[in-house]
Amino acid sequence: MSTTLLIGILLAIAAVAYTLGRMRANAVAGGKSSALHSRPNYYGAYVALAAFLPPLIVVAAWLAISPFIVNSSVRDTFPDEVKAQSPAQQSLAFGMVATIARGLPKLTEEELRAIQQDPSTLQAVFATKGVAVAAEARPYMLESAATLNGMTRTSRLALAAVAIGLSLAGAFFSLRSVAPRFRARNKVERVILWALLLASSIAILTTIGIVASMATEALHFFTMVPAHEFFFGTVWDPRFAGAGATSSGQFGLIPLLAGTLYIGFVAMLVAVPVGLFAAIYMAEYATPRMRSLAKPLLEVLAGIPTIVYGFFALVTVGPFLRDLSAQLNGLATGNYANFIQAQSVITAGIVMGIMLIPYVSSLSDDIITAVPRALRDGSLGLGATRSETIKRVILPAALPGIVGALLMTASRAIGETMIVVLAAGVAARMQINPFEPMTTVTVKIVNQLTGDLEFTSPQTLVAFALGITLFCITLALNIYALYIVRKYREQYE
Missing domain, CATH: 1.10.3720.10 (MetI-like)
Structure with missing residues (x-):
């Protein structure tokens, strides 16, 4: 399942949760808004946020972490002679595997069997599919590419199941908490306050990240070249x-x-x-x-x-x-x-x-x-x-x-x-x-x-x-x- 489709599903669940939250607030108040601590809209917004924010955080964390796990697992499938190469050469090999993995779904079964029998035909076959492969593929790359596609597919399905389940659970438990004296407005405004704080911190965090990334590599440079030669050199x-x-x-x-x-x-x-x-x-x-x-x-x-x-x-x-x-x-x-x-x-x-x-x-x-x-x-x-x-x-x-x-x-x-x-x-x-x-x-x-x-x-x-x-x-x-x-x-x- 694509990330866009998953976010769309979560938004749809949040929209339904908002409507159910408003309906339950009106129901527990007997149709009298004065009996509620907050307006019905706040109860709906609270339920919608509970159904959308936790799975959204999980999706963001999953998408940030899962590629490292999948890529590391795929690299472990490389032959020993490839693992013995330098990190740069291994990165080039993995880039080839990733390119092949993107092109495999476009192949027919006959084309796939032909490539498996003769990997040297991969470049020509992929060229007909609009996929450019920089070098000749080796047999292990086809297997690693299939493994990469399989693990990526499994990861996305697991992500969809966890996110949708968490969204439904959040909607269910937040609906149960709706009561006349429940402070829904305070909860919603606290979430909005944290969102505003996060938005105002993005510039600061971005600056810190830029400086940290540059400073780390600059320090590595100064271990090779003395700082005084860099700052005071005239050539x-x-x-x-x-x-x-x-x-x-x-x-x-x-x-x-x-x-x-x-x-x-x-x-x-x-x-x-x-x-x-x-x-x-x-x-x-x-x-x-x-x-x-x-x-x-x-x-x-x-x-x-x-x-x-x-x-x-x-x-x-x-x-x-x-x-x-x-x-x-x-x-x-x-x-x-x-x-x-x-x-x-x-x-x-x-x-x-x-x-x-x-x-x-x-x-x-x-x-x-x-x-x-x-x-x-x-x-x-x-x-x-x-x-x-x-x-x-x-x-x-x-x-x-x-x-x-x-x-x-x-x-x-x-x-x-x-x-x-x-x-x-x-x-x-x-x-x-x-x-x-x-x-x-x-x-x-x-x-x-x-x-x-x-x-x-x-x-x-x-x-x-x-x-x-x-x-x-x-x-x-x-x-x-x-x-x-x-x-x-x-x-x-």
């Missing part, structure tokens, strides 16, 4: 070797961090003035008609995929800057050699800054608009001009929010990848010339995790060290933003 040369290779390259963070901050700085130089001035115009000077047209058009930039910005930089902005530099150089020296490369820091910074303009303008516009109207009227009433009011009253009042918006934009710039790949290149270099290519931390994370790799060598584990470094940088930005907000808020209040 990035990971020297990719074969799978499982332990040959160490040079994993200096400084060139990547310099490129990240340099490109982000150039992007902020473009985005902040344009976005902030646009926000001031739309909030203070634009007519309602102009605002209703300009604000949505400006925010369209935020909806463009970053890969499109990358193409724009690669095809338009980069070549334009390169040709422009050649023309300027020719007019000045007679030598038409370009001094701006198509892939450079300035190309990536300009295009990324264009992408960030709507973030700055939209957030700043909302913050400036939220400043109380009385402050504007009071300043103008005292004889200040509109520009003086903006500089000395509105912007100081909105400064904490604007700083938060700018730091949020900076975090967005630090995490950008596609624009940098296409507009700034992948060369890890340390230089201050904005007309030369550089790269960022995020680009190298993608490079280190591209392809079929094993997470056992420093060449791949370094991606987690880079990731935890980016997380720490973002956390520092957020802490600094909180400090600025509190400082200026106290001064203003």
Whole structure:
């Protein structure tokens, strides 16, 4: 039984339980709602929750745990020579078994017998069924695939039986507990309170999980490469070797961090003035008609995929800057050699800054608009001009929010990848010339995790060290933003 069908059955049982709970509440009260502690709807909701939540928790736990048990049992059926192989090779073998298991139900009995007699025909037969098998199957894989399908089917049937039985039992016992003085509303509201608490904790738990997963692999990396060589190294040369290779390259963070901050700085130089001035115009000077047209058009930039910005930089902005530099150089020296490369820091910074303009303008516009109207009227009433009011009253009042918006934009710039790949290149270099290519931390994370790799060598584990470094940088930005907000808020209040 599929999980979707099982959830549908549980919802149907819960709906019936809700109706029965309301009917029983009305029956025990003799048709007088005043005799009940709670409204009949609460009794119905209590019975429905008792019929749905416990089996739902069981389904979630079962689906999370059963694959590990089934997969481990299937691996135990592998021949001894396969068990003696490395964990990576065993994982590849199990991947083949899982692929074959997905294709077996599509075969006819004749096709299955033909494959059992000659396993070399499996790829051709599966190709006709739309199932791609990467390598030639071995005889034990067919048996393991059949075992995997059988255990998976048995697990799902057992799950369905347990979940449906638990749902019916929950509905039965909760119906028996319905009585005039039973506090159904308190029970239901307590469940809702726990649900709200769980929902509010998801972000925190997700952050903890991300940090824990990155930190674990990063610590593994630092057992292979000393931390001081990573954090203070000035050369990035990971020297990719074969799978499982332990040959160490040079994993200096400084060139990547310099490129990240340099490109982000150039992007902020473009985005902040344009976005902030646009926000001031739309909030203070634009007519309602102009605002209703300009604000949505400006925010369209935020909806463009970053890969499109990358193409724009690669095809338009980069070549334009390169040709422009050649023309300027020719007019000045007679030598038409370009001094701006198509892939450079300035190309990536300009295009990324264009992408960030709507973030700055939209957030700043909302913050400036939220400043109380009385402050504007009071300043103008005292004889200040509109520009003086903006500089000395509105912007100081909105400064904490604007700083938060700018730091949020900076975090967005630090995490950008596609624009940098296409507009700034992948060369890890340390230089201050904005007309030369550089790269960022995020680009190298993608490079280190591209392809079929094993997470056992420093060449791949370094991606987690880079990731935890980016997380720490973002956390520092957020802490600094909180400090600025509190400082200026106290001064203003």
